[in-house]
Amino acid sequence: MINFQYSRATDVADAVRQIAADPTAKFIAGGTNLIDLMKDDVERPSRLIDISRLPLNTVEVDPDGGLRIGALVPNSDLAYHPLVETRYPLLASAILAGASQQLRNMASTGGNLLQRTRCAYFYDTTTPCNKRVPGSGCSAINGLNRGHAILGASDSCIATHPSDMCVALAALGATVHVTGPEAQRTIAFADFHRLPDSTPQRDTNLRPNEIVTAVSLPAQRFTTNYSYLKIRDRLSYAFALVSIAAALELEGNTIKDARLALGGVAHKPWRDGDVEAALRGKPATRTTFTNAADLLLLDAKGLEHNTFKIELARRGIVRTLTQAANGTPQTQSNKKIQ
Ligand SMILES: Cc1cc2nc3c(=O)[nH]c(=O)nc-3n(C[C@H](O)[C@H](O)[C@H](O)COP(=O)(O)OP(=O)(O)OC[C@H]3O[C@@H](n4cnc5c(N)ncnc54)[C@H](O)[C@@H]3O)c2cc1C
Ligand code: SF4
Secondary structure, three states: OOEEEEEEEOOHHHHHHHHHHHOOOOEEOOOHHHHHHHHHOOOOOOEEEEEEOOOOOOEEEOOOOOEEEEEEEEEEHHOOOOHHHHHHHHHHHHHHHHOOOOHHHHOOOOHHHOOOOOOOHHHHOOOOOEEEEEEEEEEOOOOOOOOOOOOOOOOOOOOOOOOOOHHHHHHOOOOEEEOOOOOOOEEEEHEEEEEOOOOOOOEEEOOOOEEEEEEEEOOOOOOOEEEEEEEEEOOOOOOEEEEEEEEEEEEEEEEEEEEEEEEEOOOEEEEEEHHHHHHHOOOOOOHHHHHHHHHOOOOOOOOOOHHHHHHOOOOHHHHHHHHHHOOOOOOOOOOOOO
């Protein structure tokens, strides 16, 4: 039994004040990840600051035509929100590929960003893990690493970020809004999650005293040519081995703009600007998509059990871009692509 205090934040300023006063406290939103971590003795917060009743649960159109999503909007509400279904269907698809209906009802937008890795050693307190106990070693590098990173890993940690929603947010160029004791600031989604380097205990660039208040999306929505493909060991209720969010803007058969982000392959949702640039101006063909996949995976590195993920990602990228080009999200149709 872990002893901890419980308090409820009355507003955002109060939440920030409370967390600043106690460096070992944790915010709790839906609790779907944090409570599991506490039960497994991975997280031992001295205090839970309940933020679930803060007024951060609305989805609103912002003045420049984008969308502002409150940090406490539940994953289900977000996926089925009419503005998301019609304007950002890629995001709706990605959210619905994650977890289960019950979990999505509880899980919050902010909590989804901050959920921790599913590396089994991270949850097993009898094994060394640099993310859980810095400097103790990484059990996965020479252990069971079938689900681990093929891009951006380090000698300290090869864990992956498990979120589906975040892969779509990365592809759509989201911005994270945070509030700290001194100020509010925004963080580009690409800079929110970190690569492990030598400090894998830090998943994100959120500062210890800051709270996520919202996530915003730009006006550009990719409503026609998009697809989210999640490849996993079973069809539902499983984390991704590899997932791919693809979105294209086409002029005839020419790619005007492209977005491509991968999940399950790195410590953060993986988006590569060079690959997107290489897609622009090219015809939407299998050759173009195969070249994009090869470029994205140029530096991919497999370990004993996860090398298969490189080929899986390569094929997944081609298939997802093909689905996006065809306007056939989540299907296997590739009739129109030569
Ligand atoms: C069995 C199972 C299967 C799952 N499958 C998937 C899946 O396939 N795909 C997927 O994407 N996800 C999956 N999930 C993860 C689930 O989506 C996350 O647990 C959920 O999104 C976390 O949200 P929460 O509100 O419950 O977070 P909490 O558990 O309340 O918090 C998680 C972390 O975020 C911090 N936090 C929460 N809100 C804020 C905030 N506003 N500002 C700062 N810090 C904050 C907390 O302090 C804590 O550290 C699964 C979870 C379970 C249990
Ligand atoms: S991969 Fe990362 S999370 Fe997993 S055991 Fe190694 S250090 Fe820990």
